[in-house]
Amino acid sequence: MSAPVLRIAGPDLEIILEHCRRELPNEACGILGGRDGRVGSVHPVKSASPSPSRFVMDPKGQFRALEEVSRAGLELLGIYHSHPGGPAEPSGIDLEEAFWPATTLPNYPGAFQVIVSLREPAAPVVKGYVPVAGAFVEAPVIIDHRPFPAD
Amino acid sequence: MPVTVRIPTPLQRLTGGNSEVACNAANISELLEALEKEHPGLRERLTEGGKVRRFINIYLNGEDIRTLGAETTALKDGDTVAIIAAIAGGSGRVTSFF
Numbered sequence: 634m635s636a637p638v639l640r641i642a643g644p645d646l647e648i649i650l651e652h653c654r655r656e657l658p659n660e661a662c663g664i665l666g667g668r669d670g671r672v673g674s675v676h677p678v679k680s681a682s683p684s685p686s687r688f689v690m691d692p693k694g695q696f697r698a699l700e701e702v703s704r705a706g707l708e709l710l711g712i713y714h715s716h717p718g719g720p721a722e723p724s725g726i727d728l729e730e731a732f733w734p735a736t737t738l739p740n741y742p743g744a745f746q747v748i749v750s751l752r753e754p755a756a757p758v759v760k761g762y763v764p765v766a767g768a769f770v771e772a773p774v775i776i777d778h779r780p781f782p783a784d
Numbered sequence: 785m786p787v788t789v790r791i792p793t794p795l796q797r798l799t800g801g802n803s804e805v806a807c808n809a810a811n812i813s814e815l816l817e818a819l820e821k822e823h824p825g826l827r828e829r830l831t832e833g834g835k836v837r838r839f840i841n842i843y844l845n846g847e848d849i850r851t852l853g854a855e856t857t858a859l860k861d862g863d864t865v866a867i868i869a870a871i872a873g874g875s876g877r878v879t880s881f882f
Binding site: 660662664678684685686687688689690692693695696697699700712714716717718719723724725726727730731733734736738739740741742746 | 792793794795829837839841843846847848850851866868869870871872873874875876877878
């Protein structure tokens, strides 16, 4: 099995970065639809209680975004959020929230975690991870200029 | 026609791998009891002290039950209940930008 790679078109990455900058000083969050490791849609979601150090997706917004992905015939490919003042690495909170409590089972198996560091807002750092057996393993995020493939 | 319940992936090993199960119940509390009878172990993973756990969202026909009647939210035949893990996280760091 080849190692997971997340491929995203430049304009889609720009939607994520613009959303993350717009939410400063708070964290931003959203969902990525796609298939076969290619992002096909970006769905920014409101945080239920905006904070510079924490995010919890608004439950209704989360549901709506997941439905949009499903209606488009795509899969939940990833979840993104920003670290306004921290590195693009999963924190203890990220780890705790990504797995079902007291298990090593990811809440969203196979979904990439994309973390955007805005320590330098003009030079954001974007890194991807996949949840595996109670931990995150880094997975490359690659800009892909090809059009998203039709069904 | 019973209620359709969508089960989150990490708990599908308790429902024989099924992503959806059918259930007869008049409200969310009864639904959680009925799920436990059919699929032992589900309720303790979904509730704590009789309340739905903080990191779990339950939706009735797309509406978060916390904005309806929480565990007392009434159900009727043909409803769809979706059990979905909340998506949360964060750096845990506070940095002043301004």
